[in-house]
Amino acid sequence: MTLDVFKAVEPMLSRALTINAFGLGEPFLSPHFMPILRRSRALNADAVVFCSTNGVTYSERTITAVVAVRLVNVLFVNVAGATE
Numbered sequence: 001m002t003l004d005v006f007k008a009v010e011p012m013l014s015r016a017l018t019i020n021a022f023g024l025g026e027p028f029l030s031p032h033f034m035p036i037l038r039r040s041r042a043l044n045a046d047a048v049v050f051c052s053t054n055g056v057t058y059s060e061r062t063i064t065a066v067v068a069v070r071l072v073n074v075l076f077v078n079v080a081g082a083t084e
Contacts, residue, residue, distance in 0.1 A: 001032060003035070006032070006036050006039070013043040013044050013047070015044075016044055016047045017047060018047060018050065019044070021049055021050060021051045021072065022051050022053070026054055027051060028053055028058040028062065034062065037051075037066070038069075038071065041070070041071050048074065049071065049072045049074070050073070050074045051072045052078060053075065053078065054077070054078050055077040055078070055079075
């Protein structure tokens with residue numbers, strides 16, 4: 001999602017009960033993902049934020065920020081296709 005698209009839905013976020021912060025593909029590959037998470041949290045600290053990731057594309061710094069600031073309530077780590 002681009003920041004322009006996010007700005008179009010931003011007015012609705014203050015009333016959202018849940019925010020699904022993922023779709024098709026790996027969300028942490030987007031350079032806009034962390035700013036979108038931060039802005040979503042600023043607009044609605046009470047919403048439950050879900051995110052799904054494969055767990056290999058983000059840095060230690062990124063995941064620390066996600067956890068420390070509680071940007072995401074539920075983090076699904078997908079291991080589909082993993083081998084021994």
